[in-house]
């Protein structure tokens with residue numbers, strides 16, 4: 001049984017803990033999630049000041065770790081109105097299409113051989129995001145680009161380390177006396193990581209500033225943020241730490257999350273060949289066998305949409321949502337909750353709550369065909385993107401990448417398990433960090449389904 005489920009079964013809908021001297025709550029039912037993220041959202045919209053935010057996010061200067069206040073509000077406004085608006089996302093579409101094609105072509109060369117998706121997806125999402133965020137890749141791969149600042153290996157390490165360290169329980173955060181000893185060694189790692197990020201982000205910013213002098217039209221997300229930084233009407237002046245923090249949000253927000261979502265979907269699909277069969281029927285009927293799937297096709301692919309929602313239900317990428325933090329005393333469900341309480345919402349348990357989900361442990365996409373269930377934060381039985389003020393601002397981009405990747409991988413290839421493995425042997429245990437990945441990746445074999453010219 002998963003750790004989050006054990007917590008919920010043993011301690012119920014709302015668990016009160018003391019981490020050292022600090023009060024912590026874990027909310028595990030839809031009713032409790034709604035209390036914290038809707039009814040009392042304004043009181044719990046901050047984040048605790050943990051070491052991860054201090055050392056790896058420029059002293060809380062990104063949006064993810066920023067306390068609730070003027071900078072956070074401004075960052076959210078910038079993201080929603082300037083970065084993730086439909087027109088802007090459309091302008092980056094060609095990048096998403098090109099990178100999906102590159103992924104498919106490289107997988108095609110491996111047809112018939114055992115493949116671990118986790119060896120390909122992180123690089124694909126990193127290329128896609130870094131081209132949208134900062135045009136160039138700024139890291140060296142086989143092509144040994146001369147604009148590189150770090151190697152691909154090092155940047156991938158930085159992102160992996162970031163997701164891990166942002167999800168750990170660092171004892172010194174909760175028992176201040178212990179912070180001097182760093183007995184787990186996390187602070188040392190956070191400081192080293194922070195230093196690597198400063199070097200990287202600083203070089204990208206300087207390069208963009210230099211190019212902006214020659215080219216007045218913003219080309220990527222960093223250009224847009226740099227242009228906004230010059231606006232004298234901004235409520236909060238954007239410092240260099242803010243600029244690096246925002247770039248950090250954008251680069252990390254969509255890489256690990258999207259890659260993990262696709263990986264989980266295929267873990268489930270290979271355990272459920274009937275679902276693959278139905279998905280293929282829909283793809284052949286709606287798309288046919290002579291073309292790619294485009295982002296616009298999604299309104300006509302309800303079954304694919306349903307299997308993606310079902311993946312998010314069983315495998316929310318943040319099993320525990322990043323911590324929320326109360327900025328005032330308040331009364332929740334009859335309990336007095338003091339200012340300064342940290343709240344974790346157990347997204348894992350929400351999606352498996354038997355009161356709301358029939359045969360909750362089974363992978364049944366059909367349940368989403370029967371009911372139009374929202375995944376953007378309105379329905380508290382399913383919160384893969386969080387809810388309330390701190391809900392994910394990158395939803396519209398993240399869902400585009402996840403949908404087209406899963407649909408194109410299904411449409412292009414027939415899938416089977418490698419090495420005579422049986423569906424029931426696929427491991428569904430997780431590794432936890434800020435995001436949750438399969439502990440034991442599955443070796444799969446792909447064979448092309450469409451005409452050769454489509455690869």
Ligand code: HEM
Nearest residue numbers: 064249250253254257318384385386387390391392394398
């Ligand atoms: C499948 C893709 C994605 C998933 C599943 C996902 C999920 C989440 C979740 C669960 C949260 C926390 C909500 C809360 O605290 O209640 C979050 C926050 C956030 N996400 Fe995403 N996300 C995805 C894609 C993206 C993308 C593409 C970006 C940006 C490029 C992004 C940027 C952020 C940021 C900046 C926050 C912090 C918001 C805040 O603290 O106010 N995410 N995301």
